[in-house]
Amino acid sequence: MKKVLLHICCGVCAFACINYLKEAGFYVEGFFCNPNIMPNEEYIKRKDAAEKVCGITSVKLNAPIYAPGNWDTVCSIYSNEPEGGRRCDLCYEFRLKETFHKAMELGFDFFTTTLSVSPHKKSKIINEIGIKIAPAYFMAIDFKKNDGFKKTMEFAKTNNIYRQNYCGCAYSIR
Numbered sequence: 001m002k003k004v005l006l007h008i009c010c011g012v013c014a015f016a017c018i019n020y021l022k023e024a025g026f027y028v029e030g031f032f033c034n035p036n037i038m039p040n041e042e043y044i045k046r047k048d049a050a051e052k053v054c055g056i057t058s059v060k061l062n063a064p065i066y067a068p069g070n071w072d073t074v075c076s077i078y079s080n081e082p083e084g085g086r087r088c089d090l091c092y093e094f095r096l097k098e099t100f101h102k103a104m105e106l107g108f109d110f111f112t113t114t115l116s117v118s119p120h121k122k123s124k125i126i127n128e129i130g131i132k133i134a135p136a137y138f139m140a141i142d143f144k145k146n147d148g149f150k151k152t153m154e155f156a157k158t159n160n161i162y163r164q165n166y167c168g169c170a171y172s173i174r
Helices: 011-023 040-057 068-078 086-106 123-133 145-158
Strands: 003-007 027-031 060-062 110-113
Touching (some): 003 011, 003 086, 011 040, 011 145, 027 086, 068 086, 086 123, 110 123
Parallel strands (some): 003 027
16 A cells, blocks of 8 residues: 655645545555744644544644744745745745655655645645655645535534634734
8 A cells, every 4th residue: 555644734624635545545644744833822723633633534643843943944035925925835845845855754655735625725836846846756636626625624613623714824814
């Protein structure tokens, strides 16, 4: 069975993506690498939600130490960009590179991300970034297709999964 490391941006987005990959015959593990999430209290809420979803779906969750300074060094130069601008592209790239490195370290065949399940994210750009990082390893999937977003929202509501009201970084709070 091929193994895929799934970058999980939040618990809400994880469910439909995990189910999709499992139904496609993959062994799935989660990777909660989100140094962009601020403040720390919000990070903890989202990590707890991801752990809850992974528990329900029987998926192991890996999470590096929370280090927002590394992310801020890369992305703060675009602090005035609008949501969805260059800062977001750098943020996707930062987290996908981390996911790729972890996937290789743990011996996974592939990696992908839950980011594409959101209608607020540009799947085409996310997938282009993943392919640029590691074309032979990145699974370019638009998880919002086939009602992925609707399914994941229904699951979140049914299971009382925390749902945030902004993307995650201090700049998106505005």
